[in-house]
Amino acid sequence: MTRPLLLSVNVDHVATLRNARGGAFPDPVDAARAAIGAGADGITVHLREDRRHIRDRDVERIRAEIPAPLNFEMAATEEMVGIATRLRPPACCLVPEKRQELTTEGGLDVLRAGPALAEAVRRLAGAGIRVSLFVEADPAQIEAAARIGAACVELHTGPYAEAPPEARGPHLARLRAGAEAAIAAGLQCHAGHGLAYDSVGAIAAIPQVSEVSIGHFLIGQSLFEGLPAAVRRMKALIAAART
Ligand SMILES: CC(=O)[C@@H](O)[C@H](O)COP(=O)(O)O
Numbered sequence: 001m002t003r004p005l006l007l008s009v010n011v012d013h014v015a016t017l018r019n020a021r022g023g024a025f026p027d028p029v030d031a032a033r034a035a036i037g038a039g040a041d042g043i044t045v046h047l048r049e050d051r052r053h054i055r056d057r058d059v060e061r062i063r064a065e066i067p068a069p070l071n072f073e074m075a076a077t078e079e080m081v082g083i084a085t086r087l088r089p090p091a092c093c094l095v096p097e098k099r100q101e102l103t104t105e106g107g108l109d110v111l112r113a114g115p116a117l118a119e120a121v122r123r124l125a126g127a128g129i130r131v132s133l134f135v136e137a138d139p140a141q142i143e144a145a146a147r148i149g150a151a152c153v154e155l156h157t158g159p160y161a162e163a164p165p166e167a168r169g170p171h172l173a174r175l176r177a178g179a180e181a182a183i184a185a186g187l188q189c190h191a192g193h194g195l196a197y198d199s200v201g202a203i204a205a206i207p208q209v210s211e212v213s214i215g216h217f218l219i220g221q222s223l224f225e226g227l228p229a230a231v232r233r234m235k236a237l238i239a240a241a242r243t
C-alpha cells in the first residue's frame, strides 16, 4: 500500500530576509499561513542556537496561529528540549548543528552520540512529541535511531539533490535502501534538505517516504511565482510522482 506523502514547508528563510533589515517584514508566520492556504500539510522551522533566522517568538506564534502540524527542528540541547517540551509541537526533528555552517551539513551520528541524545529523545517523546532524527541514509544509523526510541528518521537528501542529475543514481539508491531500512526498523520515514522541483519526484516515488520538508528552494522560488503558486506546483509534482 502506498502511503500518502505530506509536504511540510520550511519558512526559515523568510525570517532570514526579515532579519536582514531588522524589522518585522516579511513575517514567517504570514508565509506559514500562505503555505497552508495553498495546500501544504505542515510547517517546519529550525530554531538554531544562534537564532540566525527563526526566533523564539516566531515558533510561539506559529504554534498559536497556524492550524497545521509544526515540525520543530532543533539541536538536542538542554535549552531546545526545554523550549520544545514547553511548546509541545506535534513533531520534533533533532539535527546536528554547527555554529559556523551555512546550513545543516550532514546527519546525526546516532551510533556515537552517547546518552545525551537518547535522553533528549526520551524527554521529548515523554511530552507526547513524535521524535525524528535527521540522519544519512545509512542502515546502521537508522537502526540506532530506532534503538534509542525515535519514532521516525528524516533521511538527508542534500547529497542527492545537490548532485548533477546524471550523478544522482547512487545517492538515490542509498536513499531507497535507507527508506526500506527505516520501515524494517519500525520507524516512519521522512526526507528532506535541498529538494527542488527537479529533485522531488524521485524522492516522492519512494513508497516508504511519508513526508518531505522543503524550504530554501520554495522560499527562493516564491520571488518569481509567489509562495502559494510554488507550493501548489510542488504538491502537484509530488502527487504526480506518487501515483
Ligand atoms: C535539517 C535540515 O536539513 C534543514 O531543515 C536545515 O536544518 C535547515 O536549516 P537552515 O534553514 O538553517 O538551512
Ligand SMILES: NCC(=O)COP(=O)(O)O
Residues within 6 Å of the ligand: 010, 044, 154, 191, 192, 193, 194, 195, 213, 214, 215, 216, 217
Ligand atoms: N528538513 C529539511 C528542511 O526543513 C528544509 O531544508 P531546505 O529545503 O531548506 O534545504
